[in-house]
Amino acid sequence: MSLIPEKPIVISPTLAATIGLEETVLLQLLQECRSHGSAQQSQGYDWINLSGEKLLSLAPFWREDDIRRLSMGLHEKGLLLIGGAPFSAQQDFRFAFNEAVAATAAPSTRAAKPSSQSSSQSSSQAPVQTPNTAPNSAKTIGTSWQPSQDAVRQLSQLGVTQTFAEQQIPQFVAYWRDRNVPRHSWESKFIKEVWRQWQQAEATSHRRRQEVAVSSEWRPSNDAMQILVRQGGINANFVEDAIPEFILYWRDRGDLSSTWDSKFIQHIRRQWQFYSGMMEQDSMPRAITANWQPKESVYDVLQMANINRQFAQQIIPEFVLYWQENGSPQCSWTTKFLQYVKRQWARHNQTQSTDTADGKQQGSNPKGRIRDRSIIDAVSDRSWAS
Numbered sequence: 001m002s003l004i005p006e007k008p009i010v011i012s013p014t015l016a017a018t019i020g021l022e023e024t025v026l027l028q029l030l031q032e033c034r035s036h037g038s039a040q041q042s043q044g045y046d047w048i049n050l051s052g053e054k055l056l057s058l059a060p061f062w063r064e065d066d067i068r069r070l071s072m073g074l075h076e077k078g079l080l081l082i083g084g085a086p087f088s089a090q091q092d093f094r095f096a097f098n099e100a101v102a103a104t105a106a107p108s109t110r111a112a113k114p115s116s117q118s119s120s121q122s123s124s125q126a127p128v129q130t131p132n133t134a135p136n137s138a139k140t141i142g143t144s145w146q147p148s149q150d151a152v153r154q155l156s157q158l159g160v161t162q163t164f165a166e167q168q169i170p171q172f173v174a175y176w177r178d179r180n181v182p183r184h185s186w187e188s189k190f191i192k193e194v195w196r197q198w199q200q201a202e203a204t205s206h207r208r209r210q211e212v213a214v215s216s217e218w219r220p221s222n223d224a225m226q227i228l229v230r231q232g233g234i235n236a237n238f239v240e241d242a243i244p245e246f247i248l249y250w251r252d253r254g255d256l257s258s259t260w261d262s263k264f265i266q267h268i269r270r271q272w273q274f275y276s277g278m279m280e281q282d283s284m285p286r287a288i289t290a291n292w293q294p295k296e297s298v299y300d301v302l303q304m305a306n307i308n309r310q311f312a313q314q315i316i317p318e319f320v321l322y323w324q325e326n327g328s329p330q331c332s333w334t335t336k337f338l339q340y341v342k343r344q345w346a347r348h349n350q351t352q353s354t355d356t357a358d359g360k361q362q363g364s365n366p367k368g369r370i371r372d373r374s375i376i377d378a379v380s381d382r383s384w385a386s
Contacts, residue, residue, distance in 0.1 A: 019077055026070045027079065029058055030095060045081060045096040052089040064089045071095070072192055078138065078184035084150075085157045086191070098184075138182035145173050151187040160198045168194050214250045214260055219243065224261040234272045241339055242268055244346030245305045271301055285329040292320050294337050301338055311348070312341045 009028055016024040030048075033055070039046035055067060062070075068087040074080035083094035146169065155165050172190055176183075183189055220228075220243070228234045246267055250260075257263065293316065299309050319337055323330075330336055 019079070020073075022066075022070050023074055023077070023079075026059070026067065027074060029055070030080070030097075033058075034097070039096075045099075047083060047094060047096045049092045049094050052087060052091055052093050055087070055093060056089055072188055075185060075188045076183065076192070082188075085154045088157075138184045140180055140182050141173055141176045141186050143173065143177065145169075145186060147187055147190050151191055154191055155194055155198075158195055158198075160194060164198060164201070165194050168197060212258070213254065213256055214247055216247060216251070218247055218260065220264050221261050224265055227265060228268055232269065232272075234268060238272065238339070239268055241342050241346075242271060242305070244350070245307065245342055248346065248349050249306045267304075271304055285331050287327060287329045288320055288323045288333050290320065290324065292316075292333060295334050298334055298338050298341075302341060305342060305345075307341060307345045311345060315341065315344060 009025060011021075011024045011028050015027070019027075030050075033050050034046065034048050037048050037050065039048055041047070052064075056062070056064065059067065064087070071080060071082065071087050071093075075082050078098055081096040081098050083096070085091065087093050147165070152162055152165055156162065168190075172193060176186075176189075220239075225236075225239065228239050229236050243264075246264055250257075250263075294312070299312065302309065302312055316337075319340055323333075
C-alpha cells in the first residue's frame, strides 16, 4: 500500500521562496484545474469557472477563508486575475492567469501567403497587445482614485455596507499616496483593507453591546466566588462585605464593562492581601482599650475601597464604646474595625441614596453619625463576629 494514495502536488521551490509556499500550492492547484478544464477566452485571457466546493475538495487542508486570503494575495501580486466576487464555497470561482493568450491570425492573413518582410513585421508587432498591457503594469494610486462598482458589490457580498466602504476611501488614498508604492490592482487592496477594518469594527461593536453598567443588584458569579473562596482561600464573609463598596465605586464612576467579575476578583485580592497581613500581626485575643486606635494600614485598605478617612475616624468612639461594654476579647481589633467600617459605609451610602430618591437633601446629619438602626440589627451584624 502506497503512503501517498493520490496524485502529489508538484511545486517550484524557487517560486515558493519568491511568493510564499501556500500561494505556490494554490497556484499549482489552479494550474491543474485549467489543464483539465475548458477555458473561455475573453479580452486576451483564458478564463476558468471552477466550483468553490470542488476547489475546497482539492485542498482539504484549507478552509474557505484560507483560499479567499491566498487567492486575493495572488491577485495583489499580479499573478492571478479574479472575475466577480472573491472565492466562496457557495458559488463558482472565476479566474485567469495574468498571461496573455496568443491571438489567432486574421482571415485576410490566411488568404494569401505573406512575404518574408511582411511576416517579420507582423511577428514584431504580434506581442503588442493593447488590452493586455494594463493588468501587467503596476502604478501608484491617484489622488482622485475611486473603487469601481464591482469592488463595492464584492464588499457588499461580504457584508460590508456601502456607507462604510465609502468612508474608508479618503484615508485609503491618503495612506498609499504618502507611501508612493506601485501596485497592480488597487481595487483588490482596497477590498482586502476595507474587509479587515469591517471585521474589526464589527468585533468592537459586539464587545460594546455586551458592556453594561454595574447595578445595585449586581453580584459576582458563582465562578468568581469559587475562585476567591475555594481556590484563593479568602473568607466568604470578607467577600460579601466588599460587594456594596465595589458596586458604589463603579456606579458613581458610571463605567461600562463586560468583565465585572474580573474587576471584582482583582479588587478582593488586593484588599485581602492587606487584611491577612494585619491578622498575622494580631494573634493574641485581648479586650479593647479606651484609647484604642486602628493601625495606619487600615486607612490604606479603606482608601483602596474609596472610603473616606474622616468617616472611619468619626465612628472609632462608637466602636470602642460598644466593645468595652461587651467585654469580649478579640484576636485582631484592627481587622474587626475594618469590617465594621466597610459595612457602615455601605449602609450609609444606601441611606443617602434612599433619602435622595425621597426628595431629601444629602448631608443632613452634621455630626456624621450613621447608626440609625435598632440595637437588634447592630448585635446581629456578622461584621462584628470574629
